[in-house]
Every structure is written in C-alpha cells, then in structure tokens.
Amino acid sequence: xxxVSQHPSWVICKSGTSVKIECRSLDFQATTMFWYRQFPKQSxxxxxxxxxxxxxxxxxxxxxxxxxINHASLTxxxxxxxxxxxxxxxxYICSARGPPVRVADTQYFxxxxxxxxx
Amino acid sequence: QxxxxxNSGPLSVPEGAIASLNCTYSDRVSQSFFWYRQxxxxxxxxxxxxxxxxxxxxxRFTAQLNKASQYVSLLIRDxxxxxxxxxxxxxxxxxxxxxxxxxxxxxxxx
Numbered sequence: 400x401x402x403v404s405q406h407p408s409w410v411i412c413k414s415g416t417s418v419k420i421e422c423r424s425l426d427f428q429a430t431t432m433f434w435y436r437q438f439p440k441q442s443x444x445x446x447x448x449x450x451x452x453x454x455x456x457x458x459x460x461x462x463x464x465x466x467x468i469n470h471a472s473l474t475x476x477x478x479x480x481x482x483x484x485x486x487x488x489x490x491y492i493c494s495a496r497g498p499p500v501r502v503a504d505t506q507y508f509x510x511x512x513x514x515x516x517x
Numbered sequence: 518q519x520x521x522x523x524n525s526g527p528l529s530v531p532e533g534a535i536a537s538l539n540c541t542y543s544d545r546v547s548q549s550f551f552w553y554r555q556x557x558x559x560x561x562x563x564x565x566x567x568x569x570x571x572x573x574x575x576x577r578f579t580a581q582l583n584k585a586s587q588y589v590s591l592l593i594r595d596x597x598x599x600x601x602x603x604x605x606x607x608x609x610x611x612x613x614x615x616x617x618x619x620x621x622x623x624x625x626x627x
Contacts, residue, residue: 433615442619443561443605492560496613504549504613511560 402426403495405509412483413517420478420512422493428473429495433506434466437490449476483516490514519544521608523618530625536593538621540606543587549609550582550589555620556602564604565591596625 402425412418422432434446434455447463449455449470457463467479476495480487490513496506520543530536538552549568553561567573567580567589579592589608593600603620610616 431613443617445615445617448614490558504609505551505563505566506607506615507563508553508560 401505401507403429403493403507403509405493405512407512408510409513409515411515411517414484415482417479417481418483418514420480420491420493420514422476422478422495422509424474424495424507427495427497429476429497430473431496431506432470432476433494433496434468434476434478435492435494437492437511439490443492446478480514483514485516488514488516519608519610519616521606521616521618523604523606523621525619525621527622527624530596530623532596532598532625532627534596534625536596536600536623536625538591538593538604538606538623539588540590540608540618541588542606542608542616544608544610544616545587547584547587547608547610549613550580551607551609551615552578552580552589552591553605553607554600554602555605561605593623596623598625598627601625 404423406421435443446461447455447457455468470476492511494506494508522541552564555561565580567582573580577594581590605620606618607615
C-alpha cells in the first residue's frame, strides 16, 4: 500500500517553456502533498506544502508565480514550472500523506521527475 | 528554526558489520520520527517510523528514540553492499510539517 506515482519521470524542455508534473496517490487519499527539489549531491529542499482544496504554502525563497501548485483532488497534485530556465534543472520529488492522525502521518514519496532545461 | 542534524559521512563499514546512524533534532514537541533510504538518483523510500521512546525492530533495522536527549538512531545489522545509500532522518513537529536532515552517506564495502 501507500503508492505514489509521478509523471513524467523525466522531461527535457527548451528555456522559456512551461512544464507540468503530476503526482498521484494511487491507493490512499492524500490530504497533504509536498513538493521537493533536489540538486545533485545535495539534500532535499521542501518547496511547498499543499492541502487538498487549499492554496499551497510555499517555503521562503520559492517563487509561487514560477512554481504553480494545484491540489484539486485527494489523489492528484500538479506542479507547473513556468518559463523554465536552465537553473530550474533539478530532480523534483513529490510526497503524499494521509490525514494528520499520528499513525497515518507518514509521507510516501513518488519516484521523482528529472527536469532538464536546455 | 526547527533543525534536524545528521553527520554527512561517509560512514564506511565492512560487509556483515553493524552500521549506526544518528540524528538529533531541536523541536522538543516533535512526535513522529522517520528514517528514509535514498539511492543515488532515486527518490527516498521509507524504512521505519518510530513514535515512542525505546527500540523498534524490523528485520535487520532497529530504530532507537530518546526524546529526553532529542536523538533518534538507526542500526543496520549484517550490513550488505546493497545498503550503501544516503539515509535521511525526518521529524514531524507539532504542525506535522516534516523536517529532513541532510542525510548520512553509508558505504558498505565487501
């Protein structure tokens, strides 16, 4: 149980284009989803937290107009990187979590999306 | 600022030995603690969660939690080369927003 999928697994795009990444919880309802970015050999960096039906909460330094997050249902969240530039090239990983009852507060990670902006 | 500290390593152990990974955290109201394993180029995968003081065992893995000292550790018995990865400690505070450590790189050599 607790499977999270992400699509696409990798994407290459030209500078200036927008890229949408989907994150789905396949066998549980994800009231909260998290979006992370990880550069090579660096630690996970939390970008934003999204709760179903609410606006995402962005971490300090993350541009909300550049990284658009939508969490319209209990099983789907999307991250859109708008006007992507080479410096946005990174490994984007989502995670999902059920209702914040203690025994269900584990977050499960998707397989990640490797974005390369040319 | 809630902090989770881990030694970045690398921690190098011979095959068959016990690997001991440590993590300290600053938020005293933290309630949930997790260990994730991350292979190079892959996303993290959950190894164990622990909520109460003491030890929790799952196969070759044992998580240990000491809330008074604000540390959580992970022991890997009979280490295998396939255990070579980065191990991430994660802590959920009162707000249930997770804080991750930077990870400890473990190398198990034959």
